[in-house]
Amino acid sequence: MKRGKVPPLFDRIAIIGFGLIGSSLARAVRKEKLARRIVACDASAAARAVIKKLRLADRVVSGAAEAVAGADLVVLAVPQSANAAVAKAIARHLAPGAIVTDVGSVKEAALRDLTAHLGPAAILVPGHPIAGTENSGPASGFAELFAGRWCVLTPPPGTPASAVAKVRELWRRCGMRVETMDAAHHDRVLAITSHVPHLIAYTIVDTVAELEAHLKAEVIKFAASGFRDFTRVAASDPVMWRDIFLANKEAVLEMMARLYEDIALLQKAIRNGDGKTLHRVFTRSRRIRRSIVQAKQD
Numbered sequence: 445m446k447r448g449k450v451p452p453l454f455d456r457i458a459i460i461g462f463g464l465i466g467s468s469l470a471r472a473v474r475k476e477k478l479a480r481r482i483v484a485c486d487a488s489a490a491a492r493a494v495i496k497k498l499r500l501a502d503r504v505v506s507g508a509a510e511a512v513a514g515a516d517l518v519v520l521a522v523p524q525s526a527n528a529a530v531a532k533a534i535a536r537h538l539a540p541g542a543i544v545t546d547v548g549s550v551k552e553a554a555l556r557d558l559t560a561h562l563g564p565a566a567i568l569v570p571g572h573p574i575a576g577t578e579n580s581g582p583a584s585g586f587a588e589l590f591a592g593r594w595c596v597l598t599p600p601p602g603t604p605a606s607a608v609a610k611v612r613e614l615w616r617r618c619g620m621r622v623e624t625m626d627a628a629h630h631d632r633v634l635a636i637t638s639h640v641p642h643l644i645a646y647t648i649v650d651t652v653a654e655l656e657a658h659l660k661a662e663v664i665k666f667a668a669s670g671f672r673d674f675t676r677v678a679a680s681d682p683v684m685w686r687d688i689f690l691a692n693k694e695a696v697l698e699m700m701a702r703l704y705e706d707i708a709l710l711q712k713a714i715r716n717g718d719g720k721t722l723h724r725v726f727t728r729s730r731r732i733r734r735s736i737v738q739a740k741q742d
Contacts, residue, residue: 520558
């Protein structure tokens with residue numbers, strides 16, 4: 445006996461912001477038939493032209509209010525600092541029962557900004573698909589971006605379980621593993637797994653930018669794999685990462701303080717020729733790397 449077709453999760457999805465995540469989600473939704481219609485919204489005329497050329501959506505508009513009309517799921521894929529303005533623009537235009545989610549990397553700030561302008565009655569399921577590359581823009585997306593990665597949902601207390609289940613299923617069908625946690629806890633975890641590493645990468649690469657011309661030229665010429673990895677991370681969207689650090693400053697500063705203490709420990713060990721301490725720290729770090737590989741998050 446043949447299994448029946450799985451019906452779409454949503455009738456109409458409005459995706460506001462078509463960078464890497466927004467455009468990848470549109471591709472995944474299309475590939476997996478998760479919605480009957482996709483409405484794309486981007487403030488950039490150039491981005492809208494690319495969306496139309498690549499046929500990433502059934503309709504392409506410039507205004508957020510127009511985009512959300514009749515949508516049963518609204519996905520905000522804009523920079524963190526734009527959440528409040530977008531929420532304010534769409535608040536009076538949301539269809540009854542529409543679910544609003546986002547894809548940002550800082551969840552306490554998202555909850556604060558969205559709730560303030562959408563109101564406490566809004567059905568809000570903030571999310572963070574932890575996936576990405578250093579590229580941005582609608583042409584950079586691909587449906588397989590989410591495969592095997594984690595997505596964290598941070599719904600506020602009182603959110604209907606049915607709404608959380610639908611957003612969970614959306615990301616699950618995009619290939620992700622989904623977990624729910626408190627927004628503040630999410631922000632502390634991401635501060636050390638993503639935000640501080642990006643800050644380190646930006647800092648190291650910017651240090652090279654300040655070197656004398658002849659030394660900088662040789663660093664670039666003889667860049668080893670470790671430094672090349674830093675430059676890849678440091679090529680990420682400056683606007684997005686500026687917003688992330690400002691929105692999650694408490695957790696980032698906490699983790700940076702811990703990092704400074706650990707760097708000071710290694711600095712002292714190197715100065716004193718303390719190979720035992722260096723070996724102990726490097727061995728422990730190696731185990732973390734192996735556990736990440738075993739978890740298939742490499």
